[in-house]
Amino acid sequence: MNYLPPKGTRDFYPEDMILREHIFTSWEQSCHTFGFEKYDAPVFEHLDLYTHKSGTEIEQQLYSFEDKGGRKLSLRPEMTPSVARMVAARGNSLAKPVKWYSIPKLFRYEKMQKGRLREFFQLNMDIIGIAELTADAELIAATIDTMKRLGLDSQDFQIHISSRNLLEEYLQNTGIPKKEHAEIYLLLDKMPKMAYNDFCELVHSTLSNQERAETLLHLLSAKTLEDIEKMAPDLSALSELKELFSYLSAMGVADYCSFDITIVRGLAYYTGIVFEVFDTRRSMRAIAGGGRYNRLIELYGGTPTPAVGFAMGDVVLSDLLREKGALPTEPAKCDVFVISVTKDISAAMSITARLRNARISTEFPLKMNAVGKQLKKAAASRCKIALLTGGEEEASGNYRIKIMQTGEEENIPMEQFKEALSARLENL
Template sequence: MIQRPRGTRDFGPEEMEVRRHFEDMMRQESVLHGFREISTPIFEHTELFTLKSGPGVVEEIYAFQDKGGREICLRPELTASVMRFFVSDLATLPRPLKMFYFGQCFRYERPQAGRYREFFQFGAEIVGNPTPETDAEAIGLAAAILERTGLKDYRIRVGHIGILREMLANAGVTGDKALPILQKLDKKIYPEAEELMAQAGIETKVAQDIIGTTKVTGPISVLDSREGPASDYIRQVCDILLAMGFGNVSVDLGVVRGLAYYTGMVFEVDAPKLGAEKQICGGGSYSLSELFGGEKVFSTGFAIGFDRTLLALQTEGVPFVKRSITAFVVPVGDSVRTKAFEIASTLRRSGISADVDLMRRGVGKSLKYAATVPSRYAVIVGEKELESNSVTLRDMSSGEQTLVKMNDLVEKLKV
C-alpha cells in the first residue's frame, strides 16, 4: 500500500461538497464587494520568495531545480505571486485594483493540528494608495466572509506598525535599526527587546512604555488617551468598520510584524477553539511591488486559512447540507434499459440532476440505492408504463406514486 505524502490530505465526495460550498461562498462574497478573481501558477521561481522573505525561507519551502536547472519552488503563499503578476501585467489597470484568489500552497514544515504541508488559502488584495477606507474595505471583506460562513467564535484584532515605529523614532531609533527590536516585540520576547533598546540608547522608562504599548488590547476606546497619526488612523478604520456593521473588532497594539514591507495597519483573526494553530486570517497594508521591480505602490491584503476556517466551523458544529440528486431512473427488466438512459439524458438536458441504474439490478435493489444516494424521486420505467407513453414517478420521502406522461415529466421535476 502506498501512503500519501506527509502533511497532505485526500478529500472524499462528502468533504469536497463541503469544501466547494464554502469556497463558492467566499468567492461570491468577494464579488459582492467588487473584487475580481485572479489565478497564478502553483510553482514560481524561488527568488520571488527569497526576495520577499529572505534567503532563510528556502529551508521551509518545497524548492528544487527543474530539468532545465531553474531554481523553482511550490508557492508557500499567494501575495508574492499576486504582486509579481501586478508588476508585470496589471499595473495599468484602474485603481484601486481589487483582486481575490483561492488556491493551495505548500510549506515544508512539521504537520500538526491545523497545519499541513499542502494547505489552501483564500485571500484578497487592494492595490492603491493607503487610506483608512482601503484598510477598512479589506478587513470588511474578511469579516463579511467569516460572518457569512456562520462562524461565531472569532476575534478580529487590529493594530498599526506605525505606533511602535513612532515611539522608537521619538526615542531616536529609526528605519532599519528599529526592525530587530520590532521582531523581538512581535514574538513577545521582552528581555531581549529591552536589551536591544538599551543598546540603542533608549531610556529604561521609555523602553517600558514601548513594551507596555504592545500589551494594549481591547475596544477602540483604549486608544482614547493616545495621540499621533497612527492612533488616529486606526480610529478611522474602526469607525468605518463599525458603520459597516462589524462590531467584533478590537484593537491590539501587540500585532506587530517584524518585516520591513509592512507599512501600517495590520490585523489578525483567530478562532480560540482551535488548538495551537488558531489564527485563521492575517493581513495588513504593505509595500512589495518595488521589490519585484515595479513602481512603489501601497497595498492592503489578507489571507484566510481555508482549512483552519473549516476546522473551526466543524468544532462549532455548523451544519452542512448534504447534496442529493433529483431523479433516479429505474428500468424494470432488460428490455427498457436503453430507454432509461434516454429518459435520464432528457432530464439532464433540462438541467435536472438524474442518475440511472448501471448495475443491472432489480427494482427493489435499485430503489434501495436511490433511497441511500439519496434521490428525491425515482422514475420507474417499465413496459407497462411505456404502453401509455408514461413512467411511474415515486416520491422517495412519502412513497407516493403517480403515473406521469413522458411529456410532463420534466415539468413535474422542475419544481
C-alpha cells in the same frame, strides 16, 4: 510502494469535498458581493521571486527544485509575490483600483502541527492602487463577510487590528533606535502566548536599557485606542487607526473589530495597518491575517503602488467550523434515478438522456438488476425522485414516480414528464 498521500497533504474523497466546497463557495460569494475579480498564477514560480522578498532563509520552508532545463523553481508558499509580479508587469495599463481575489493551493515545508499542513488552500484578497484607509476597511469588512457567510459571528471570532506605524512612531519618539525594532516585533508576537510577568521579564532581559523596557511595557498595557490617546495623543498612526475604526463603524462591522497592539505580523513587508483574525477563545492559530504593503509592487520592478491584502487558510477555519458544528449537510447526488421494471436498459438510458438534456441531474442503474435492487441503488445514490419505466402505468400514458424522502408514490403523465418532475423537484 507507498500508497499514501505524501506527508502533510490530503486526499479529498467526495465526503471531504462537502466542507471544502462549502468554504470555497462562501469565499467566492463574498468576493463577488464585494466586487472582487478572480485571478490565478502558476503553482510554481522562479525561486528568486520568494527569496527576493523574504531572503534566502525562506528556502528552508520551500518546496524548491530544479526543472529539467536547470531553472530554479519553487512551489508557491504564498500568493502575494505572484500578485505583485503580475501587477508590476502591467504597470499603469492596469485600471486602478485593482480588487482581486484568488483561492490558490499553497505549499510550505513546515513542521506538522494542529492547524498546519504542508499543502493547503488560502483565500487571498487584495486592493491595489488605493492609499486611503477606505481600502483597509473594505478588506476587513470582506474578511468578516466570508466568516459570517459560514455561520460564524462576533461570538466566534474577532479581528485584531493595529498599525505598524503606531509602534514605530512610538518607539522612535521614546528614543529606541530603529535597529532594535525588529527584536521588539518578535517580542510582541510572544506576548499573547505568555504569562504577563514572564513577558515583563523577557522584555527587560531583551532590551539593553531598562527605562526603555518600562516605556515599551507602558505602551503595551494599552487595551484601547483611548488608552493610546492618553499616552501619546500626537501619534499620526493614532489618527490613522481612529479613521479606520470610524469606517468600520460606518460599514456596520465595529462589533467584530478590536484594537490589539500585539499584532505586528512577522513579515517585514507590512507598512501600515495590520490585522489578524482569531477565534474568540484564542485556542487556535490565526484564522486569517493581512495588512498594508505599500512597497512590494516596487520591489518587483513596478511603479510605487499602494496595496493592502489579506489571506485566510482553509485548515484552521475548517477546525473552527467543526468545533462549532457549523458544517454543511450532505447534498443530494442527483435529482432523478431512472429504474426499469422490465430491465430494459436502453429505455432507461433514453429517458435518462432526455432528462439530462433538460438539465435535470439524472442517473440510471449501470448494471441491471431486479427492481428492488435498483431502488436500493437509487437510495444509495441519494437521489430525490425515482422514476420507473416499463411499468403497467405506461399503458395509460403515465410514469410511476417515488419521492425518496417520504416514500410517497404517484403517476405523472409521460407526455410532460420533464415538466412534472421539475415542478416536484422545486419543492424537494
